[in-house]
Amino acid sequence: MRYTHAFVPTLKEVPKDAVTPSHVLLLRGGFVRMVGAGIYEMLPLGLRVLTKVAAIVREEMDRAGAQEVLMPALLPKEYFDESGRWDSFGDTLLRLKDRKGGEYHLGPTHEEIITDMVRRDVKSYRQLPQNLYQVQMKFRDEARPRAGLLRCREFMMKDAYSFDVSEEKARQSYESMREAYHRIFRRVGLDYRVVAADAGAMGGSTSAEFQVLAQNGEDAIVACTACEYAANVEVAASLRGARVTVEVPAFERVQTPARKTIEEVATFLGKPASATMKALMMVADGAVVMVLVRGDHDANEVKVAKALGASDLRMATDVEIRAASAGPVGFLGPVGGWTGKVVADLALDDGGGYVSGANEVDHHLTNVVLGRDFQATVADLRTVGDADPCPSCGAALKSYRGIEGGHIFVLGTHYSAKMRCHFLDEQNVEKPIVMGCYGIGVSRLVATTIEQHHDGDGIRWPMSVAPYHVVVTTAGKGDDLDGAAETLYRGLTERGVEVMYDDRDERPGVKFKDADLIGFPLRITVGKRGLAEGKVELKARAEKEAVLVPLEEVVERVASMVRDQGGRLRSA
């Protein structure tokens, strides 16, 4: 493609609400344009990337034995009525009426439709397993569409559905999808972790998220630095420490004048924050409870709610604390005064003595021992972080932000039972088919790739999904330069390399800036001095320095770089 013919409307200024790097760079680089809130059009460069990501997804799904179908986006209400999702999906479902008043919606996901597709024709175990997928636009009326392609109302998704005769077979399908997803995420060039959504549960996980590591990710995860363990912080298990073996003397009341915060109290008493306990007053389903965690730890509300079996949990207000307790706000503790429920984190249950509030203004207790001086329900209540050991192997955990790029589930018979998607087994017994579903946000992967691969100058596309493999530019003017560039452009194209030839009449600085912004993995520059020696400059986007390569070698050099880096040469 010649730049002078290309539709690449790059921008100098981007809208103020674009702050996420992928959002900014997709707009600035002329990849996408916003049409409405959370609605984007793909310009030529954007579509080239999207198509490449989708092609990788399709190849790996096909390799895993899945078959592609295409279901409609416009769907009659009756299918969601059958599953109950017409009501339960809520405002996220984009509903509409046709001219006769018939009710429809735009598909946010297709479990019902695919279940219907299969139940019409599959009757016997002999016809199973099946794995069907599609790559299609999905619609969700997000309350707050934002961050460009990361959270849209219309987006491209790959959704696959497996159909098996048993839970065991469904797990095999799930494992095969997990493998396919590994290949997809690796080929796109992403650094990711597979996060078990129900980590710690017995019997292995039936759902996992493929989390792409990114500073701007919505999800907080921890991953082991040594093994495969990774989990959302909300479910990542913390470990009980070693038990304290020395005898702890009886607790003592000490004065802590005007010291309220953990920091102030610990410093005043000459102890580390880890020798104190924090009492958080929370309201769980209407009742005030005392939640205890070590002074240097953070209580995790999801874990606390789970430990209490509470469906509603929030911090108590000062008024609520005063009404429920005998002690003053800021000096509350589990010993004396408090008669309500107490839950304590595992870390406090080590037999050690801790500093706690004394339920009296300007006073704390030292050497308070859980189990000796007060009783509490002990549970895993805290958020694990960098300092914690991996629950699986004991090595150090590291915390990350992540963006969910894919999600795989064993669905079981949730939809098939409701929708009577049954089969006859070998004994001629009728049973619901066991399903799995597997999603990848294809357009979201484009954005997450940028989140991971960019610098101050622009995007650094991995070769496998770059809009073009290489940009050819000239530095300076002259027929000899233009001629050499033209020859290279043709030679590379014939070799199957995807080339953008920047033939604009612009200063080299402008062209280099645009090349870096758009993020071509390779740049060839034809300059006077090099050409005098029969050489051109070849520079990788990720490298600082260019190398001089003889003209007659450059086509082969580039072709092999494209291949080695996961790109694909077009066959003639």
Ligand SMILES: [Zn+2]
């Ligand atoms: Zn580990």
